[in-house]
Amino acid sequence: MEKMIMEKRGHVLMIPFPSQGHINPCLQFLKRLAFKGVKTTLVTTKFISKSTKPVLGHNIGIEFISDGYDNGGFAESESIESYLQRLQTVGSAELTQLIKKLNSSSEVQNPVNCIIYDAFLPWALDVARQFGLVGGSFFTQPCAVNNIYYQFGKGLLKIDDSTVVNNNNVLVPGLPIPLRASDLPSFLGVPGTYPAYLELVLNQFVNLEEADWIFINSFNMLEIQVVDWMTKTFPQLRTIGPTIPSAYLDNRIEGDNDYGLSLFKPDSSICMNWLNSRANGTVVYVSFGSMAELNKEQMEELAMGLIGSNAYFLWVVRGSEEQKLSSKLLTEIESGNKGLVVKWSPQLEVLSHVAVGCFVTHCGWNSTLEALSLGVPMVGIPQWTDQPTNAKFIADEWRVGVRVKVNDDEKGIWTRKDLDVAIREIMEGDRGKEMKRNSSKWRELAQQAVGLGGSSDQYLDEFVATLIC
Ligand code: UDX
Numbered sequence: 001m002e003k004m005i006m007e008k009r010g011h012v013l014m015i016p017f018p019s020q021g022h023i024n025p026c027l028q029f030l031k032r033l034a035f036k037g038v039k040t041t042l043v044t045t046k047f048i049s050k051s052t053k054p055v056l057g058h059n060i061g062i063e064f065i066s067d068g069y070d071n072g073g074f075a076e077s078e079s080i081e082s083y084l085q086r087l088q089t090v091g092s093a094e095l096t097q098l099i100k101k102l103n104s105s106s107e108v109q110n111p112v113n114c115i116i117y118d119a120f121l122p123w124a125l126d127v128a129r130q131f132g133l134v135g136g137s138f139f140t141q142p143c144a145v146n147n148i149y150y151q152f153g154k155g156l157l158k159i160d161d162s163t164v165v166n167n168n169n170v171l172v173p174g175l176p177i178p179l180r181a182s183d184l185p186s187f188l189g190v191p192g193t194y195p196a197y198l199e200l201v202l203n204q205f206v207n208l209e210e211a212d213w214i215f216i217n218s219f220n221m222l223e224i225q226v227v228d229w230m231t232k233t234f235p236q237l238r239t240i241g242p243t244i245p246s247a248y249l250d251n252r253i254e255g256d257n258d259y260g261l262s263l264f265k266p267d268s269s270i271c272m273n274w275l276n277s278r279a280n281g282t283v284v285y286v287s288f289g290s291m292a293e294l295n296k297e298q299m300e301e302l303a304m305g306l307i308g309s310n311a312y313f314l315w316v317v318r319g320s321e322e323q324k325l326s327s328k329l330l331t332e333i334e335s336g337n338k339g340l341v342v343k344w345s346p347q348l349e350v351l352s353h354v355a356v357g358c359f360v361t362h363c364g365w366n367s368t369l370e371a372l373s374l375g376v377p378m379v380g381i382p383q384w385t386d387q388p389t390n391a392k393f394i395a396d397e398w399r400v401g402v403r404v405k406v407n408d409d410e411k412g413i414w415t416r417k418d419l420d421v422a423i424r425e426i427m428e429g430d431r432g433k434e435m436k437r438n439s440s441k442w443r444e445l446a447q448q449a450v451g452l453g454g455s456s457d458q459y460l461d462e463f464v465a466t467l468i469c
Contacts, residue, residue: 006180011039011102011110011466013063014138017097018045018073020290021366024259025140025217026055027242029261031379032450034059035253035305036464039110043098044261047073055259063102065094080196088123095127116215119146119204126210134215134467138232139204141365142225142394143216143239145172145185145386146204147165152188153202159188174229181426183392186384197385208234213463215366217241219449219456220443222372238459243447248348249373250451263316264290264344271314276281276339278312279382281357284423285350285376287316287365292383296324297413302381303329305419306339311357311427312341314350358363358426360419363390375443377401377435379422381414400439402426411436450460 001460016026023044041061042054049064052072056062068086069076077083082233084275085248095115103111114134117124119261128135139146142194151157154328157172164181174180181189187198188293214237220227223239247257275283288294288307294302299317303325306313315333319323332338350356360379361367368390371378378401380391394401402422405412426432449456 005358009037009039009464010114011112012114012116012467013041013043013112014100014116015043015104015118015121015124015371016138017118017140018048020263022118022120022140023261023263024366025241025243026116026138026449027060027260028245029116029138029215029217029257030054030060030242030244031223031253032240032460033464037353037461038293038464038467041102041112042261043095044072045073047076048261048263052263054262055258056260062108063098065098066090080194080200083198085198087121091121092123092127093297095124096130098126099131099133100423105243116213118209120200121193122203122206122208125207129210129270134212135210136463137204137208137211137217138215138217141386142218142390142393143226143230144175145365145389146183146216147226148172148188148389150205150230150233153205159184164189175226176225176228177392179389179392182202183388185389187384189388194384210235212239215240217243217369218452219227219446221449223444225437231232238463239449240244240459241457242373242450244370244450245348246447246450248352248370248445250409252452262344262422266344266346268346268349270340271342271345272353274314275350275353277357277392278355280354281427282312283355283360284311284313284360284379284427286313287345287347287367288362288381288383289367290318292362292364292387292448294324295362295412296320298325299324300326300329301414301416301419303333305414305416305423307336309420309423311338311423312355313358314345315339315341315342316345317343319343329465339370342363348374358423358432360423362396365390368394372400372439372442373446374397375436375439377432378417378438379404379426381406381419382389383412398438398442400435402435403416438453 014030016022018257046064115128116136119137119139125135167181216239218239218241240320245256247252305321359371359376363380363382380393380403382388391403395403404414404422405418433448
């Protein structure tokens, strides 16, 4: 493990969208910068400050601004539309005040000279410009998905009703594989659903050409074709991922075993003790991330598929989802010796445990990158947003998993049998062996990308060199 570089250069403020799936990669990116000697400050909401105690360390400060909903965050708002609107108006005013405060004294050793903002918050670039600061956009989703949104927003990608109804092929320039309508991000593949979210993802590009930097949480080898393609339009684009605590990758940052800001409390010792008592490669880990809401029928098919499978399983059912799992099924799981249900897991520790042989996942981008980087094959059951596209790449481009067939109806039900077949394919079949080999290959490549002199590491050095003040 190397020593942290103590010479201080520049001061970067980073503002993630305030949800777990965005905070994790943004904070990890900051840790990498801090490790390279940059002073860094994470900016998050006052509501989050009330709900958790972050453990940041490593030259990282933290400041809180209001999103207009200090008592409940998003849950306090009437709708996603009103949340986003207040986040922008209240958030940009508070960010302006914060920069004034941080840079007010002439004695300040490290004045803020750069704002990196989540691509969901493009208004932060206007704040950066008011103060003449460097501004960089940070995309938490893969380059392929960003390319799809960009082309759609520009009118270069036409998706009409018949394409969706017939699940036709959609040719997206720059992508290495053809997609069907059902492989598109849900905001495009299921038109009319979540219009405010569609606006949110398209808005990522409103002022992107003016950003000094565009960082993508991915790595070159993983998405080489689409990265090359997008770099022609956005020469300031750099892949800097995977943003995973270094204990699980290159072990370069002392004590970096965890993302550092969890909105949920993990049942760590219960999970790890249970895994410790299982043989290598015998457990299926199941999680749908921090946001996806399964309905009752989906929960039941999932439970029955897991109970009927030949494997042990560790299943994360968030507190807000628990009431959808019938007490009869929960009792059946608890009284058997095959399954453990927890409210939240230490996911990185779980995925890197030798007992885990496969990950049943909603294919959120962090979960996908974590499984790829830790060499765990996946069974994809995508729910919404970028997840269908991630699932397509997992199965057909990176070949590290299978996607469970889901009915076309609006309830999105899969059958317990299809789930069982998918799990067996990975845990027992010949294709499973091939997927494990592919997973090991991606694990190596992910490690190389963030390792000393790897592509993501070099891009960070390039950025840091410009921050010297
Ligand atoms: C959301 C979107 O759904 C996702 O598609 C998008 O790419 C990012 O934002 P989320 O649904 O929460 O995120 O999924 P994911 O991206 O997988 O992020 C979840 C994070 O929570 C991961 O870093 C994972 O390690 C962590 N996690 C999840 C835990 O630590 N414990 C758990 O039990 C479950």
